[in-house]
Amino acid sequence: MNNTSALPQMAMKEIPEPNSNAATITALVKDSGTVVGYQLSNGQTINKQEGVALARQGGILGVGIAERDGTEYLKSIPDGTEDNNLNSLPSISSMGMQ
DSSP: OOOGGGSOOOOEEEOOOOOTTOBOEEEEEEETTEEEEEEETTSOEEEHHHHHHHHHTTOBSSEEEEEETTEEEEEEOOOSOSTTSGGGSOEEEOTTOO
């Protein structure tokens, strides 16, 4: 029996169009195992809310915006490969993040 109705709803609610100079996410910033931000290919480290806002402006490539429990977050756009999924990226500590 397939009981997917018990799973949290994590569908993309928005897929912004990236700008020609959009950054990519190179690492997840975590605090006690929870994603709290993103490190970008331009060296910038931003929190989750800043990431959502930047993605909406077209500043991040390869992500869409999803929502769970009223909180928006970035999610990889499915493309058939796993190695570029956000879950497959390295994690860094949130220490030093403002």
